[in-house]
Amino acid sequence: MTEARIVWDPRFLAYDFGPQHPFTERSRGLAVELLRRLSEGASVSWEEQVDPLSREELERFHRREYIDLVERLSARGQGEPLDAGDTPSFPGCHEAAARMAGGTVAAARWAMGGAGRRAFQPGGGLHHAHPDRASGFCIYNDLALAIRYALDGPLHLARVAYLDIDAHHGDGVMYGFYDDGRLLDIDFHQDGRTIFPGTGAVGETGRGDGAGLKVNVPLPPGAGDEAFLPIFHRVVPELLRSYRPQLLVLQHGVDSHAGDALAGLQYTHRAYAEALRVVLELAHELGETPVLVTGGGGYTPENVTRTLARAGLRLFGCPPPSLDHPLPEGWRSEFRLQFGQEAPADFGDLAPVYRSPWTEHRTEKLIEELEEAMGRTFRAPRGAG
Numbered sequence: 001m002t003e004a005r006i007v008w009d010p011r012f013l014a015y016d017f018g019p020q021h022p023f024t025e026r027s028r029g030l031a032v033e034l035l036r037r038l039s040e041g042a043s044v045s046w047e048e049q050v051d052p053l054s055r056e057e058l059e060r061f062h063r064r065e066y067i068d069l070v071e072r073l074s075a076r077g078q079g080e081p082l083d084a085g086d087t088p089s090f091p092g093c094h095e096a097a098a099r100m101a102g103g104t105v106a107a108a109r110w111a112m113g114g115a116g117r118r119a120f121q122p123g124g125g126l127h128h129a130h131p132d133r134a135s136g137f138c139i140y141n142d143l144a145l146a147i148r149y150a151l152d153g154p155l156h157l158a159r160v161a162y163l164d165i166d167a168h169h170g171d172g173v174m175y176g177f178y179d180d181g182r183l184l185d186i187d188f189h190q191d192g193r194t195i196f197p198g199t200g201a202v203g204e205t206g207r208g209d210g211a212g213l214k215v216n217v218p219l220p221p222g223a224g225d226e227a228f229l230p231i232f233h234r235v236v237p238e239l240l241r242s243y244r245p246q247l248l249v250l251q252h253g254v255d256s257h258a259g260d261a262l263a264g265l266q267y268t269h270r271a272y273a274e275a276l277r278v279v280l281e282l283a284h285e286l287g288e289t290p291v292l293v294t295g296g297g298g299y300t301p302e303n304v305t306r307t308l309a310r311a312g313l314r315l316f317g318c319p320p321p322s323l324d325h326p327l328p329e330g331w332r333s334e335f336r337l338q339f340g341q342e343a344p345a346d347f348g349d350l351a352p353v354y355r356s357p358w359t360e361h362r363t364e365k366l367i368e369e370l371e372e373a374m375g376r377t378f379r380a381p382r383g384a385g
Ligand SMILES: [Zn+2]
Pocket: 166, 167, 168, 253, 255, 296, 297, 298
């Protein structure tokens, strides 16, 4: 029997860079509201009170001097830069970011408490933050903190797998564990030569104990399911089967969806559904491995709300809604109010904007590059032509 939990504290909404900033937890909050309405009767527990991580817990990943800086700017007010880019401070940013990380650690802790458990933290997924600096709208790296908790906390896991399908490379997590053999890191993203943060090339495969355990799959702008799915099916099951993780973490960023306001990949609901299906099936196959799923990037509210809600439904064991499933009227008016734009009427995908540059030939070429970099072979799955 699988058990599911969602961690969503309404105070996650305090992680707020201001109305002009593209990152907003409001779209995650509306995803949760949609999920709440559509999952009535599902067997899922809700954790809605989360404490911020303590300094000691934050120091599992972050440097003391950096936490001092965040605390100082958090007390001072709005708009001072926490990094060289687009991550400004705001009043209370330390507490808000520490609470978000607390949510992801709580979700991981619960998931590890029993076989077959699935935890969902849609507010988290802040994969760019580094030990000593903020980056890409991420102040504290909730994922890295949850992984550190799994490895160095009371359970002392020996092997965790991290899978990242956000449009941006999860650099904070990958470099944070680059020489750590206890983390298998698989990251699908838009090619770093075309988008922030610029990293995640095929040749970045880890170092020392981590050598061969960091796997990067960069895709060109415009690529969609036709690029993502064949490579995902080819490399992910094989890597997870040979690594046999004791915890599976999926960063389910949805800025890789077609129509995202900041990124150029063009996945549809199918890519996300398949990724999650494969992860859950492998978790079952590998002996009911616990699964933690977080949100991540996503800058088009129609995509963020519906894609995260669909992911939650699947985690809770509910049948996924059809594309023409009408969205509740009360929810739609809340969406209009929050975003000042028309709300989607159903689960239908936004249409691709660009023509995909992908061809089958490119799939084979990228697999060959991965095989060469990793020094291993990815066999075509049985039954595939
Ligand atoms: Zn992203």
